[in-house]
Amino acid sequence: MLRDIKKSWSSGFEISVPSLDIFEGESIGFAGPNGSGKSSLLNIFAFLTSPLEGTLHYFGKPVAPGFEFQREVTILMQEPYLLKKSVFENIAYGLRKRRDVSRLEERVHHAMRLVALDPGVFAGRKHYQLSGGEARRVALAARLVLRPRVLILDEPVSGIDSESILHIGEAILSMKKEYPLTLLATSHDMVWLDGVTDEIMRVHGGRIIASGVENILHGPWARDHGDLYSMILPGGTKIYAGEPPDETSAGIIDPGDIMISPRAPGSISAQNRLSGKIAAMTEEKRGKGVRITAVIDMIELNSTITHEAQLELKLYPGKNVFFLFKASSVRWS
Amino acid sequence: MDYLFEGVTGALGLLFSGNEETFSAILTTLKASSLSMCGALILGLPGGFFLGYYNFPLKKQLRSVVDTLLALPTVVVGLLVYAFISKQGPLGEMGLLFTVPGIAIAQMILILPIVVSLSATAIESLDRRLRPTLLALGARRGQILVTSLSEARFAVMTAAVTAYGRAISEVGISMMIGGNIKWSTRTVTTAIALETGKGQFAMGIALGLVLLVISFTINGLLVLLRGKDGRYT
Numbered sequence: 001m002l003r004d005i006k007k008s009w010s011s012g013f014e015i016s017v018p019s020l021d022i023f024e025g026e027s028i029g030f031a032g033p034n035g036s037g038k039s040s041l042l043n044i045f046a047f048l049t050s051p052l053e054g055t056l057h058y059f060g061k062p063v064a065p066g067f068e069f070q071r072e073v074t075i076l077m078q079e080p081y082l083l084k085k086s087v088f089e090n091i092a093y094g095l096r097k098r099r100d101v102s103r104l105e106e107r108v109h110h111a112m113r114l115v116a117l118d119p120g121v122f123a124g125r126k127h128y129q130l131s132g133g134e135a136r137r138v139a140l141a142a143r144l145v146l147r148p149r150v151l152i153l154d155e156p157v158s159g160i161d162s163e164s165i166l167h168i169g170e171a172i173l174s175m176k177k178e179y180p181l182t183l184l185a186t187s188h189d190m191v192w193l194d195g196v197t198d199e200i201m202r203v204h205g206g207r208i209i210a211s212g213v214e215n216i217l218h219g220p221w222a223r224d225h226g227d228l229y230s231m232i233l234p235g236g237t238k239i240y241a242g243e244p245p246d247e248t249s250a251g252i253i254d255p256g257d258i259m260i261s262p263r264a265p266g267s268i269s270a271q272n273r274l275s276g277k278i279a280a281m282t283e284e285k286r287g288k289g290v291r292i293t294a295v296i297d298m299i300e301l302n303s304t305i306t307h308e309a310q311l312e313l314k315l316y317p318g319k320n321v322f323f324l325f326k327a328s329s330v331r332w333s
Numbered sequence: 334m335d336y337l338f339e340g341v342t343g344a345l346g347l348l349f350s351g352n353e354e355t356f357s358a359i360l361t362t363l364k365a366s367s368l369s370m371c372g373a374l375i376l377g378l379p380g381g382f383f384l385g386y387y388n389f390p391l392k393k394q395l396r397s398v399v400d401t402l403l404a405l406p407t408v409v410v411g412l413l414v415y416a417f418i419s420k421q422g423p424l425g426e427m428g429l430l431f432t433v434p435g436i437a438i439a440q441m442i443l444i445l446p447i448v449v450s451l452s453a454t455a456i457e458s459l460d461r462r463l464r465p466t467l468l469a470l471g472a473r474r475g476q477i478l479v480t481s482l483s484e485a486r487f488a489v490m491t492a493a494v495t496a497y498g499r500a501i502s503e504v505g506i507s508m509m510i511g512g513n514i515k516w517s518t519r520t521v522t523t524a525i526a527l528e529t530g531k532g533q534f535a536m537g538i539a540l541g542l543v544l545l546v547i548s549f550t551i552n553g554l555l556v557l558l559r560g561k562d563g564r565y566t
Binding site for chain 2: 046048070075081
């Protein structure tokens with residue numbers, strides 16, 4: 001539980017979380033662009049950074065200097081570091097430091113199998129004999145073997161091979177089946193993040209601005225024509241919105257406010273008619289329709305439509321579509 | 334130049350004939366420098382870790398002092414330690430003057446700054462991700478110290494070997510504190526000084542070569558400790 005958390009850096013960047021409750025067994029994803037404060041937030045959760053203001057409670061107990069439960073929480077950092085030891089010793093390290101060495105080999109091998117590393121092949125390998133994806137899986141196994149109460153993953157699947165991405169996701173899900181693991185994770189891969197978490201929170205400028213699969217438009221915004229403001233996507237496409245609080249504000253669009261058309265629309269009141277290609281189609285949690293993710297000028301936007309609409313429009317991944325929404329649908333963080 | 338040739342053949346002769354006087358000096362040298370290195374490592378590694386790992390007020394100034402002490406002259410250390418352990422000194426009753434432990438203590442003071450400075454540099458140059466990784470895996474303060482030194486083992490061992498090299502090759506302390514007593518505190522370096530003083534250049538060169546062989550052996554052990562591909566395993 002976080003209340004009025006604030007932490008600022010000399011660069012002027014500030015993390016601000018007025019209120020956030022995370023319950024045991026929950027899996028929360030944090031999404032946002034680089035520099036939005038996701039990692040800083042995770043470091044606060046992992047007790048690696050102390051907030052300057054506010055209160056942080058861990059399962060009801062206030063976090064104070066000298067607290068004893070740090071060993072229940074572990075974090076896998078964005079670029080994990082492996083000790084200059086064998087794979088086995090890297091994974092066993094945390095258990096050895098806890099003097100918890102009963103059935104050590106069995107537990108280390110179990111953790112290795114969770115991340116799809118064959119103990120017979122990898123246990124004796126040195127830290128420098130691993131690929132990037134294998135090293136990431138070893139680092140994850142070193143955390144999973146501890147059976148943490150809270151597992152924090154900072155970009156666990158960035159820059160690694162697709163096989164490792166799959167195995168990391170499977171390892172997390174199988175741990176969650178074994179016991180009520182509380183998971184906090186960040187990723188730019190929204191499909192992966194959505195697959196391993198129950199809820200996604202969107203982070204922008206050090207603040208949690210939205211939850212779920214809401215689309216976030218990070219600006220900057222400039223006055224266009226009339227009362228409209230616009231931001232320009234990397235490929236030159238403009239997105240129109242009403243007046244933002246300031247030019248760096250993040251615009252939020254509910255996926256339900258975006259309509260999909262397989263053809264270029266004729267006369268229509270929506271100012272935003274964006275052409276893109278469907279990248280993914282996923283069932284919304286709790287049966288709330290189908291989420292269509294399209295790549296438009298190198299950014300991803302989500303639209304939620306009903307199953308009937310999906311069948312009627314004959315949508316499939318790779319199909320070119322138009323995303324349509326009014327400028328007034330864009331609200332501000 | 335004949336004495337150079339005589340020196341080389343003399344060195345081989347001294348080593349392979351089992352000359353007792355030479356082996357006594359070698360043993361004293363190894364005893365004194367090994368004792369001093371153990372002491373310097375026990376005190377210097379935690380000191381180096383503290384200096385390299387933590388940020389505290391006056392850290393830079395303390396670092397400058399330690400770095401300056403790297404150039405500590407052996408005779409100055411010898412003189413100070415002599416003043417402390419001689420009969421009139423505050424530690425005179427301990428009877429350390431003209432003993433191997435006395436030499437070792439003075440040598441330890443000489444090489445302590447080397448161990449502190451080089452291990453602090455080794456800790457400073459460790460990957461910045463190491464500390465949060467160890468914290469994330471549940472390591473406590475003492476465990477972080479041991480693991481950090483283990484991760485920097487190449488640099489730490491280099492520090493130890495550099496310090497050992499300084500201790501084994503110094504002559505001022507051994508002469509002043511040890512007194513160059515035959516069969517007791519005569520080290521290889523004080524023996525070289527004595528033989529050269531007597532005009533026995535060949536003997537001096539022979540003993541010098543013995544010293545070099547010891548240094549090569551220690552460095553050879555260090556190379557052996559490195560993995561096949563140049564990494565410490």
